Amino acid sequence: MPVVADARPIAQTILRMQEVDKTFAGNVVALRRMSMDVRQGDFISLLGPSGCGKSTALRLIAGLMRPTLGRIDWQTEGGGDDLGVVFQEPTLMPWATVEKNVWLPFRLRGKSLSACRDQIHEALELVGLKGFERRYPRELSGGMKMRVSIARALVTNPRLILMDEPFAALDEITRQKLNDDLLALKAKTNATVIFVTHSVFESVFLSDRILVMAARPGRVVAEIDVPEPYPRGAAWRNSHAYVETAQRTSEALQRTLHPETEAL
């Protein structure tokens, strides 16, 4: 790759989706012709109503299913083996302590707890759970469990983190706090994230690119760039650009819900 002399060097593309279709048994088209490039440092939101294929897209990228048509190519070596995932539920192992839950990705690669303890503690500190290493998940609140889940996703410093509506089950206040913290985390680690959500505000607040999706069949109908560089603070939520972008995103989403106005 040629070196570009620029203030912001062109980030390396790590994943390329080209014309990806996914059709389930019974001819249910979950996803039609989805294309996107994921570059290093991107924070992409997939925004849309339920049934728009956003979770399907995530499962395809995670390698949990294969596309019916089209290609998903990792542009970096071993890309698909280097993922972090956060689900809607915290998805922790209830029988293991916080520390051992975060250890899981390392453990499955055959690394001992003592060998990666530093990284585990660093990840827990990043999500604000220092001192909770020996607690069991049931001793934690919903928000704290989610933080453990996030720590587990980023402990290996993965090339790409997939988040599937991670805060949808939380109350509004906890969700806002976690959004703030996720932005701070993004500033610290420059992680690359694909974030599935059905909240316009969450997507605008967090991401630099929003893919608005429509249902039946699931497809991308609009791409919105968020004109605010990282690092962003919590004050971004009150800025004019934020409100304006949220409005644009909301309108794009509205059009997917009422296609008849689109036809006019």
Added chain:
Amino acid sequence: MASFEEPRVQINAPPKGPLFDAEEERLARRKRTEAIARWVVPIVVMVIAIVWWDRLVVWNEIPHYVLPGPGLVVETLWTDRAILFSALLVTLKITALALLVAVIGGVGLAILFAQSKFAEMSFSPFAVILQVTPIVSIAPLIFIYIENRLIGLLLCAWIVAFFPVLANTTLGLKSADHNLQDLFSIYRANRWQRLIHLQLPSALPYFLGGLKIAGGLALIGAVVAEYVAGSGGLASGLAFRILEAGYRLNIPRMFAALILIASTGVMIYAATSLISHLALRKWHESALKRE
């Protein structure tokens, strides 16, 4: 007016005793009483029942070959201790071995079922048939085919005990959280890692539930099999001693042996419950103390 004044007085009064209101105090007191009653009530009722049994025998002058009093039963427990306790050891040995083999066989088969649907389809009918056929009806055949009496008894007890372990563990292995399963796939976990780190821990509460049932059943299996096996020679357990005492109308010894069997059952239940509690207390919902 008075009703207005009252609360103000209470608020201004210096707090004495526990710092909560009357209702909370009442609830706490009831909780304390219940905690004590949980132990005291069953013991008192048991003592009353035994005394009543004793009086019934004495007042009605019931002969000991019809119904011995509790004193005589305890006395027999002591005088016949050589016979009874060696019999208890035999029964205990068969029960413990049967339970051990049931756990190994049940868990092993469950793991096989979880690994291969075809194995489950092929073998689970046999497991069900073995389970639903009463052991008393299979036992005579077993003792015809198997010459070693101890192994025959063990086999009978095992047939009765292994099914709950198998059924529960199979269910548990399959009930691992779906998102965690996906996560393991994403992290490229192999079959072995998935089993050790995900499926077996998920199955643990189910397995322990099965173990509790299997413990009692192993004892029942051991006793029933011995009734069927009949006369014993060296390896005579409690069931054989009961039969023998019955033929001789030695009712006190029958009662003494019965008490030993019942205590063994209670002990097994207590032991399996303790194991279950120790294994789950840190993380499982069943071991949570609700506030």
